[in-house]
Structures are given as structure tokens and as C-alpha cells.
Amino acid sequence: MSFAALLKRDLRLAVRQGGGAGMAIGFFLITVSMIPLGVGPDLNLLSRVAPGILWAALLLAALLTLDRIFQADYEDGSLDVMMMAPLPLELVAAAKSLAHWITTGVPLALSAPLLGVVLNLEASAIGPLALTMLVGTPAISFIGAIGAGLTLALRRGGLLTAVLVMPLYVPVLIFGVSAVKAAITGPVPFATPFLILVALSLASVVLSPLAAAAALRAAVQ
Amino acid sequence: MPGADAAAGPLSRVGAPSPALYKNSAPAASRSDVADEGANESERSDDEGRMRLIGEGLACERGGRELFGDVAIGLSRGEGLLIEGPNGSGKTTLIRAIAGLGRFAAGSLTLEGGDAEASLGEQAHYVGHADATKPQLTVAENLAFWASFLGGGDIGDGLDAFGLHDIADLPAQFLSAGQRRKLSLSRLKLVPRPIWLLDEPTASLDRVARQRLTRLMDAHMESGGILLATTHMELGAAFAQRLALGSAAP
Numbered sequence: 001m002s003f004a005a006l007l008k009r010d011l012r013l014a015v016r017q018g019g020g021a022g023m024a025i026g027f028f029l030i031t032v033s034m035i036p037l038g039v040g041p042d043l044n045l046l047s048r049v050a051p052g053i054l055w056a057a058l059l060l061a062a063l064l065t066l067d068r069i070f071q072a073d074y075e076d077g078s079l080d081v082m083m084m085a086p087l088p089l090e091l092v093a094a095a096k097s098l099a100h101w102i103t104t105g106v107p108l109a110l111s112a113p114l115l116g117v118v119l120n121l122e123a124s125a126i127g128p129l130a131l132t133m134l135v136g137t138p139a140i141s142f143i144g145a146i147g148a149g150l151t152l153a154l155r156r157g158g159l160l161t162a163v164l165v166m167p168l169y170v171p172v173l174i175f176g177v178s179a180v181k182a183a184i185t186g187p188v189p190f191a192t193p194f195l196i197l198v199a200l201s202l203a204s205v206v207l208s209p210l211a212a213a214a215a216l217r218a219a220v221q
Numbered sequence: 222m223p224g225a226d227a228a229a230g231p232l233s234r235v236g237a238p239s240p241a242l243y244k245n246s247a248p249a250a251s252r253s254d255v256a257d258e259g260a261n262e263s264e265r266s267d268d269e270g271r272m273r274l275i276g277e278g279l280a281c282e283r284g285g286r287e288l289f290g291d292v293a294i295g296l297s298r299g300e301g302l303l304i305e306g307p308n309g310s311g312k313t314t315l316i317r318a319i320a321g322l323g324r325f326a327a328g329s330l331t332l333e334g335g336d337a338e339a340s341l342g343e344q345a346h347y348v349g350h351a352d353a354t355k356p357q358l359t360v361a362e363n364l365a366f367w368a369s370f371l372g373g374g375d376i377g378d379g380l381d382a383f384g385l386h387d388i389a390d391l392p393a394q395f396l397s398a399g400q401r402r403k404l405s406l407s408r409l410k411l412v413p414r415p416i417w418l419l420d421e422p423t424a425s426l427d428r429v430a431r432q433r434l435t436r437l438m439d440a441h442m443e444s445g446g447i448l449l450a451t452t453h454m455e456l457g458a459a460f461a462q463r464l465a466l467g468s469a470a471p
Contacts, residue, residue: 001369001372002369002370002371002372004369005366005369005370006366006370009355009358009366009370012357012358012362013355013357013358016357016358017357072355075351076351076352076353076354076355077349077350077351077352077353077405078353078355080317080320080322080347080349080351080353081347081353081367081371081408082370083321083322083342084320084321084322084342084343084345084346084347085343085370085371085372086339086343086371086372087370220322221322221323221324
């Protein structure tokens with residue numbers, strides 16, 4: 001009940017205040033379209049690096065939005081009240097991470113195939129790319145919540161969040177990209193890296209709220 | 222969402238703030254009552270009958286400097302404590318630490334009676350300087366969220382508390398500071414909780430709203446609630462006890 005109420009509120013806030021997913025997608029688009037301008041119109045080269053660039057750009061775009069998870073609630077005192085609620089703080093962190101995934105992770109993952117065209121991504125890779133991103137973005141939101149919680153008490157902690165969280169994203173990046181590459185060229189079957197990506201996401205969904213809640217307690221007290 | 226509630230049950234200890242400091246030393250009888258969920262309401266009022274908030278030797282520090290030390294609190298149901306002191310004397314620090322939103326450097330705080338399954342923070346309302354309202358949501362939506370998030374309450378009661386019916390559909394971003402404060406204080410009536418922790422509750426309230434708040438506080442204490450409030454001016458309500466925190470050292 002409380003979990004659903006919090007999720008519903010965060011989704012409604014994201015829709016009302018706007019800018020969240022739109023800004024992330026805009027940044028994603030800009031970053032990706034810079035690459036062909038930088039490396040030149042070598043279609044073979046672009047096609048080869050496309051999965052890696054799309055994944056790295058997605059991580060950067062998601063990083064920009066992480067401070068939205070807790071910052072507003074911390075500043076306006078809502079977090080104080082949430083700490084005194086019957087709902088454990090771990091589930092508060094989970095609900096807010098889930099809302100972040102729905103409002104940012106899903107739109108980014110769904111816009112990636114369109115941007116793949118810019119990089120001459122092979123048609124056969126578009127499905128696997130969207131799938132790996134949909135499966136991998138929960139890990140980005142949930143792990144990101146740890147960094148967002150840790151930098152809560154700092155003013156302008158956005159850059160520090162990136163420095164803290166980016167290394168934790170490395171496994172997601174590696175297995176996300178290798179799953180897409182496996183779908184294009186093989187020889188590894190698509191399922192092998194893909195299932196590891198699923199495992200990374202599931203583990204982060206379970207474990208990250210514990211760390212994020214500890215970070216929130218430290219920030220408030 | 223029965224699934225979420227079931228998941229919340231066993232984990233709720235984890236969410237309790239500062240478990241080392243808050244011991245719910247309820248009598249053994251009330252612990253066995255808790256198993257009977259049907260009798261929740263009557264058992265709750267039984268427990269409140271014995272409810273007592275006791276603090277001994279409480280001390281808080283800020284920036285390595287002791288704000289206050291050896292503060293004792295002893296409040297039974299129906300009693301109020303007014304915490305007075307100049308700026309910087311640690312009023313907010315004390316009340317936040319009691320709410321579980323801060324730490325005591327020394328001392329122990331115990332809640333006797335009350336709901337043995339819930340931490341002190343879960344049985345208390347804290348209304349502080351920050352209003353905990355969302356500018357993008359309307360007044361009624363703000364109240365509806367807190368009602369469902371904090372575990373039930375009637376939005377009508379919340380709107381009644383400070384007469385916010387006329388602006389119920391107004392987004393909170395268009396409220397004045399005083400109206401936002403009223404909305405924040407409405408949480409007290411919205412979700413019944415036995416302990417109220419109010420930090421400068423009259424800030425930016427007009428005279429009529431201050432009188433309403435005084436009546437709310439008196440009614441809360443008459444109905445057996447415990448009230449702690451900090452202030453640097455008169456609140457009007459009938460506080461049984463006063464605590465003067467020392468003058469702020471520069």
C-alpha cells in the first residue's frame with residue numbers, strides 16, 4: 001500500500017514536472033550524434049562500435065538524472081517523514097529507484113534503436129539492443145540510487161555521483177555490449193552474456209536498496 | 222497491495238531509526254496482544270494508557286561542540302513538553318534526535334507502552350522547518366499521498382484541521398509560506414499518531430491559524446497524546462512541563 005502510494009506519487013511528479021526523461025533522451029541523442037561527426041562517415045567502423053557507443057551514452061544520460069531520485073525529497077523534508085513511516089527505508093529506496101527506472105530507464109532503452117540508425121547499427125541488432133537495454137537499465141537505476149544517496153548531503157554532488165557510480169556500472173556495460181555483439185557476430189550465443197546481464201540487474205534490485213537506505217540514514221542523521 | 226504489506230512486516234525492524242537508542246520496553250502482556258490483529262484498535266488504546274516517554278542523560282553535539290548535556294525527559298500520556306531556548310541552543314537537534322532523525326551523543330531514550338512492533342519514529346509525527354509538501358501536487362493530492370503512505374487517514378480530517386477546503390485543488394506551488402505550513406501541520410490530524418514532535422510550529426502562521434494550532438495541541442493532549450514542541454515564543458497550549466536549553470555559546 002505505502003510502496004504503491006510512493007511509486008504512484010513519484011511517477012506523477014515525474015510527469016508533472018517534466019524534463020526528466022526528455023532531458024536524458026536529448027542528451028543521449030546529442031552524445032550519440034556527435035560520434036559520426038567526430039570519427040567521420042566510415043559506415044563499417046560506426047557499425048562495429050555502435051553497441052558500445054550506445055551503451056556508454058545511455059549510461060552517461062542516465063547519470064545526469066540520478067540526483068532526481070532523492071534530492072527533492074531530501075530538501076523539502078519529505079525524506080524525514082518517510083524515515084518515520086511504517087514502510088522500511090529499504091523499500092522507500094526501492095520504490096524510488098523503480099520510479100526512476102520507469103520514467104528514465106525505459107524511455108532511454110526504447111529510444112536507443114532509433115539512435116542506432118545514426119550509427120549504422122545492423123538491423124539484426126536492433127531487437128537485441130533494445131532488449132539488453134530494457135533488462136540492463138534497472139541495474140543502472142538501482143545502483144545509481146546508492147550514489148544519489150551518498151551525495152545527498154553535499155551541495156552540487158552530481159559530479160561526485162558520477163565518479164562513485166560509474167565504476168559500478170562497468171559489469172553492466174561489458175555484458176550489455178557483449179550481448180549485442182553476440183547477437184550480431186557470435187560466436188558466443190546471445191543467451192550467455194544476456195543471462196549474466198539479467199543476473200546483474202536482479203542482484204542490484206535486491207541489494208542496492210539496502211545500501212541506498214544506509215546512505216539515506218547517514219545523510220539525514 | 223497485501224503483498225507489499227506482507228513484505229514490510231518482517232523487515233520493519235531494519236527500518237527503525239537508531240535501534241540502539243530506542244528500546245520499546247513494552248510489558249509482556251502487550252506483546253502477546255499484538256498477535257491478535259483483529260483487536261488492534263482496542264489494544265492500541267490500552268497501550269497508550271501506559272505510554273511513557275523517558276529520556277535520561279541526553280546529550281547532543283554539533284560540529285564536535287556539545288550543544289546540551291544531561292537533559293532528562295519524562296512524559297506520560299496527555300502531557301506536553303515545551304522546549305525553549307535561544308537560537309543555536311539545540312532545540313531542533315534535540316527534537317530531531319527524539320524523532321530518530323539525529324543521534325544522541327549520550328543518554329538513552331525509552332518509550333514504554335505504545336505499539337511494541339513499531340519504533341518511536343513510526344508512532345510520532347515530526348513537523349519541522351521543511352514543509353514536506355510537493356509543489357507539483359495539489360493540496361488534496363499531497364494529503365492523499367501522506368494518508369496512504371503513512372498508513373491510512375481521511376483527507377477530509379486533514380483539510381478540516383486548518384480549513385484548507387477552499388484551496389484543496391490548488392497546486393502547492395501557488396501556496397504562500399503560511400499556507401504551506403498549514404498543509405504540513407494538517408498531517409497531524411490526517412494520520413492519528415500518539416506522539417507529536419513540533420519544531421517551531423507557529424512559524425509563518427497568522428493569528429487565527431496559531432489559535433487553531435493551539436486548540437489542536439490541547440485536544441491532542443486531552444485525548445492522551447504526548448506532545449513535544451520547541452519555540453522561541455508563546456504557543457498558548459497548556460504544557461505540563463517546560464525545558465529551557467542553555468544559552469548558545471558563540
